[in-house]
Amino acid sequence: VSEENILGRLDDVIVSRKGAPLGESYVAMLLQGDESKVLKKIGEESVELVIAIRDKNKQSIIHEAADLWFHSLVALARHNITGQEVLNELNRRFGVSGYEEKESRSKNQ
Amino acid sequence: VSEENILGRLDDVIVSRKGAPLGESYVAMLLQGDESKVLKKIGEESVELVIAIRDKNKQSIIHEAADLWFHSLVALARHNITGQEVLNELNRRFGVSGYEEKESRSKNQ
Amino acid sequence: VSEENILGRLDDVIVSRKGAPLGESYVAMLLQGDESKVLKKIGEESVELVIAIRDKNKQSIIHEAADLWFHSLVALARHNITGQEVLNELNRRFGVSGYEEKESRSKNQ
Amino acid sequence: VSEENILGRLDDVIVSRKGAPLGESYVAMLLQGDESKVLKKIGEESVELVIAIRDKNKQSIIHEAADLWFHSLVALARHNITGQEVLNELNRRFGVSGYEEKESRSKNQ
Numbered sequence: 043v044s045e046e047n048i049l050g051r052l053d054d055v056i057v058s059r060k061g062a063p064l065g066e067s068y069v070a071m072l073l074q075g076d077e078s079k080v081l082k083k084i085g086e087e088s089v090e091l092v093i094a095i096r097d098k099n100k101q102s103i104i105h106e107a108a109d110l111w112f113h114s115l116v117a118l119a120r121h122n123i124t125g126q127e128v129l130n131e132l133n134r135r136f137g138v139s140g141y142e143e144k145e146s147r148s149k150n151q
Numbered sequence: 152v153s154e155e156n157i158l159g160r161l162d163d164v165i166v167s168r169k170g171a172p173l174g175e176s177y178v179a180m181l182l183q184g185d186e187s188k189v190l191k192k193i194g195e196e197s198v199e200l201v202i203a204i205r206d207k208n209k210q211s212i213i214h215e216a217a218d219l220w221f222h223s224l225v226a227l228a229r230h231n232i233t234g235q236e237v238l239n240e241l242n243r244r245f246g247v248s249g250y251e252e253k254e255s256r257s258k259n260q
Numbered sequence: 261v262s263e264e265n266i267l268g269r270l271d272d273v274i275v276s277r278k279g280a281p282l283g284e285s286y287v288a289m290l291l292q293g294d295e296s297k298v299l300k301k302i303g304e305e306s307v308e309l310v311i312a313i314r315d316k317n318k319q320s321i322i323h324e325a326a327d328l329w330f331h332s333l334v335a336l337a338r339h340n341i342t343g344q345e346v347l348n349e350l351n352r353r354f355g356v357s358g359y360e361e362k363e364s365r366s367k368n369q
Numbered sequence: 370v371s372e373e374n375i376l377g378r379l380d381d382v383i384v385s386r387k388g389a390p391l392g393e394s395y396v397a398m399l400l401q402g403d404e405s406k407v408l409k410k411i412g413e414e415s416v417e418l419v420i421a422i423r424d425k426n427k428q429s430i431i432h433e434a435a436d437l438w439f440h441s442l443v444a445l446a447r448h449n450i451t452g453q454e455v456l457n458e459l460n461r462r463f464g465v466s467g468y469e470e471k472e473s474r475s476k477n478q
Contacts, residue, residue, distance in 0.1 A: 048242045055245065078311055081201045085307030085412075086300045088197040092190045092416050093296055095226055096423045103232055107223055108240040114216055117204055123212055129157045131217040136160060187420055194303075194416030195409045201307050202405055205314045266456045269463065299419045306415040310408045313444055321450055325441055326458040332434055335422055341430055349435040351375045354382065 049125040052112070056119045072116045080120070083113040158234040161221070165228045181225045189229070192222040267343040270330070274337045290334045298338070301331040376452040379439070383446045399443045407447070410440040 055069070062070035072080040087110040094102035115125050164178070171179035181189040196219040203211035224234050273287070280288035290298040305328040312320035333343050382396070389397035399407040414437040421429035442452050 048238045048245075051245060052241055077204070078308065081204060081311060082304045082307050084197050084201060085303040085305075085415075087303075088193050088412075089300050089303030089416065089419050090296065091223065091226075092193060092419055093299060093423060095186070095190060095230065096420060098230065100230060100232060103227060103230055104236050104240050107227060107232075107237045108244070110223060111220065111237060112241060114200065114219060117200075118212060118216060121204065121207065121209060121212055123209060123216075127213050128216045128220060131213050132161055132221060133157045135217070136157075136164065187417065190420060191413045191416050194306075194412040194414075196412075197303075198307065198310050198409050198412030199405065201310055202314060202408060205311060266460045266463075270459055273463065295422070299422060302415050302419060306411050309441065309444075310411060313404070313408060313448065316448065318448060318450060321445060321448055322454050322458050325445060325450075325455045326462070328441060329438065329455060330459060332418065332437060335418075336430060336434060339422065339425065339427060339430055341427060341434075345431050346434045346438060347375045349431050350379055350439060353435070354375075354378060 049115075049129070052115060053119070053124045053126070056116055060119070069116060072113070073120060077117075077120060080113055080117045084110070084117060087113055158238070161224060162228070162233045162235070165225055169228070178225060181222070182229060186226075186229060189222055189226045193219070193226060196222055267347070270333060271337070271342045271344070274334055278337070287334060290331070291338060295335075295338060298331055298335045302328070302335060305331055376456070379442060380446070380451045380453070383443055387446070396443060399440070400447060404444075404447060407440055407444045411437070411444060414440055 056073070059067050059069040060073050064070055064074055072083070087106060091103070091106040091110050094106045118124070118128070165182070168176050168178040169182050173179055173183055181192070196215060200212070200215040200219050203215045227233070227237070274291070277285050277287040278291050282288055282292055290301070305324060309321070309324040309328050312324045336342070336346070383400070386394050386396040387400050391397055391401055399410070414433060418430070418433040418437050421433045445451070445455070
């Protein structure tokens, strides 16, 4: 399965949960409940990714990165933003003069 | 440009910086320097994403999500893990019984 | 009650939970269970503090700062470090040439 | 030096920087500049504390905990909240039925 299908499908699944009954769906709770719940998950999953990386556990690293990306996609969906828009932004940075050069400037300020 | 191309190209650019001279490239510094540098960026970018979401600033949300995904890709590249592997993990969760159901169980423990 | 008493008493309470039966005490679980649990809380509480600050909600700010400090004290207690040692470090920075000057140098590197 | 003096003095130093010239003082920059700067530091220092704990490096743990507490004090000072108010909240939790019991209930929801 290509990345396009995976992220696109993921976005579709997430959006479909916007109207799902609360209590039956973890994603519905994150989408419809208090926004702080999904934001707290972003903080929690970031730390879990850092721990997995520090432990050099490849399977955990992949697992926690997927969790972090997933929860950030859910948070974005609350604001009607898709994963494709994030990819387009990454592409824009590479398409012009490149992330590398832009970042190198902005980070040294 | 499809997501596949974007993430694949991003992985390629990151990997190409593994041998780049330090000091000329922000990505080379993150890949070759002390690992805590890129991990700290993950903590920092998570908070920036949370702030952007709280501010309901759509352009900032996309920008900060791109920063968070980019820095997590760099951290993964230090362990020879690609964005495709993260997508495959997300696909695996959806391909069987779905993230939704699995998560709903694991999160309620 | 003076701060000394508060932090000292908090350390005492935390240490007393090191031998408490699991399942009866939240602190005992954080002290005796997998370390990632209390570390995840640090990530989560950091984000909650950021949200409270962004919301300019004074009661929430105090509440979330207390949560963050508390969970960091529990994490430190797993390594036999007390809040007093953290305060001593803060005092040391002020006692010599001051945090201000040291920080101003180290952060601009 | 007692904790009371340390935290009280720290609060005094931070408040004194509210009017200090920007560019000469790291704390003045955090107090007077864009709020996201000090919030990003909270995210960054949280991750540094997690890394230090994972590395079981006692000196680093104390150092990073001090950094995290310090930056949270600065963020609170922007909203005219002192470290004493955070300690009072911690004391309140212990003074009634205790953090332990309250937390144990709220975290299991």
